[in-house]
Amino acid sequence: GAEAAAAAYGLPGMKLLRELPRSMLGGKANFKSCAIVGNAGHLAKGAYGAAIDRHDAVMRFNVLSIGGAHAKMVGRKTDFRVLNHLRSLHGCCKVLHDEKQTIKLPERSRTKRKKGGKEPLKLILWHPGQQRNMMAECRRSNPGARVFALAMSYIQKQVRVIKALRMDLMTLGFGPFTSWKQLTSGAHGIFTAVGMCDSISLYGFTSFPPPKPKPSEGSGEAGKAPSDQYGGRRKKGNDAVIWHDWNGESYVWRLLHASAKMTVCSV
Template structure:
């Protein structure tokens, strides 16, 4: 029974000794910092004091010279009145011209004969005049001394500032050089950003070049497909491109394609992504299920003719709150959802079925970190769900590779103050669950349909808009829900408990909702698809 007590006592003594050592080190550090600060301030004060004493002695000597000059003039005037001849001592004149002029003028009385000193004048009147002039000289001397004191104070302040500046400059030379170098780099970058954009025709000629792909033939097995309607409408002429690639496959990853797409940013290209990362990720997605959206309809890896597909695209707009459209949404063959797709507790309004979940890595990471309090902590899951990735950078490719090879999930690139944290899917991913949108398809949506004049440099289509166009280019009938809600009547999201007003472009500056709403109205008018408007 004594051993545990001895062990506890020994451990306590060890901790006490450690605390004593830590306190000693802390005290030594504080004393060292204090001594360093003291010597630094002493060095600064010595430099300032030496310079200020020199200036003070100079100013006081000048004041004394002013007073000595005035006293000499007084003695000369008194000697001239009495009749004595006084030799004027050698005095260094003040550098102030006004005092010299007054002193020189005061040596001669008005109406005085230059040959005689006091002939024919009364002694009392002469002494009175002398006293008046002496009083004037004393007043001038007082004003000069006051001016000299003021100048001395100002000089002392400037001297302290200059001395401190000398010390600061001596200690911060390297810091100032680093700041100057950084400023030069910043100016160069800002100048590069301010360079004029290329001509509109040249820019569009490079951006409107897409890879010709035969994927569209797989989605034209239905006689009433939407592709026929979009190609025949005069209002949509020049917008619809039938052979643009939709899903990214292994055959698309080549050196020539990488060189073509590496100049486009975000999800519209491969700028900032490494070719090796994309290649090794797409090597894991070689199956026929990764090359066709509705892979559960394949028969012997082939698409069957005559199958017409009916799809529902569900947004997160507040227009669905209280709509009671859940049963109608679930009646479709496939249901597309995006971002914060909360269905639990809202089944009557938005349904419960999810076939395709579309997302960008950055958006989903931010949504999960900010919406956990509302019950959204992971992407939705069911046995038949497919995940549609919108790669904004190489984070999506690195994440897919790590998830399929059971490696460590990587973080996103550093943005603002921290890196994006990786999220975890409810079930382990397999290659058949993953679809990746081709960059040409995203750029085609932006160039042909949703090019914003307001947000030309930074804007892009919303994830919901990309999801609608994905359905329009793959499905044969499309119905959209949760879009075009009146901001004065409905909340921003259908799961918002409090009223949150949706105010278009001021909500998120990189999306042009006005442009998208105008396009939806045009497509509805042309009979391309239907949208729930709650009228």
């Protein structure tokens, strides 16, 4: 209710979140509505595409397909695509551009230099390693796209925010949370969007536990665990588990939802 939202909004971590510098990655101070679309497997159960595409700006992550059968699930519109270190290499570095290793960006047609037409795709790189060189490679490989990198000083501010929000959650009795080394691409995207979106709708993130199936629905495909991504990946790689605290971040997204800072639209 309103009282719970006001209480969540007043937490110390939320104050730090509001103090994050406003982002100007889109060339404008803010968008009225933004959809932030993760890659969670539960998106395969729904038809969120039309709702996602109605937002003023849509942010996606890494290189998972949005075409074909996926369009009904996740839509087609993309304004921003946040790339982690590996996907930055795949999408930008010519040394990896061979048939076995190259992974083309889903919006490849919008990364070629053209006059007129749609707004250029905007790529956001967050990994600090060789960031200047990576930006140069991305611009050479994708001359029609606009390429941005999150400055280390800005990333450090984002880290302070999530540490404070985790502390707020533990004060409220949640946790304990596991150790972590880096924010996920999703966390970087959400915190960046907070500074450029009046309202945020979150799709395809692990946040609230999924609803339990009804007895009549059975247990799905021969007892298989649900996919980790809507593209069919069954589980996260070891590196992803070691470097990130997915469960801890999911509680942070619940807190932002409770504070009315953003709305979780899929589970």
